[in-house]
Amino acid sequence: MTARKPAQDCASLAEIRAGIDSLDAELIALLAERIGYVRHVAPFKIKEGVPAAAPDRVAHVLAAVRARGEAAGLDPDMLEAMWRPMIDWAIAHEEEVMGKG
Secondary structure, X not given: OOOOOOHHHOOOHHHHHHHHHHHHHHHHHHHHHHHHHHOOOHHHHHHHOOOOOOHHHXXXXXXXXXXXXXXXXXXXXXXXXXXXXXXXXXXXXXXXXOOOO
């Protein structure tokens, strides 16, 4: 994690942009870690006879994202709009690995 000033302590556009760039790098690292988990899901689903698409799980993930976002003062609709493509990609990836894509 990179040390950065809180946004409210930044005194210039350059400092704000540096903070955003730093956070973007951390978000990419976290997304890469998340995708690492996603890439290892399919074998467990095959073993347990679970389909790639799991509507109840999708609903649970989206509800959790919305609730956590709202608790953090973020727009839950925006967060859901960000998560849906990740979920769709994960399902497509799992279907491909499972021989259904």
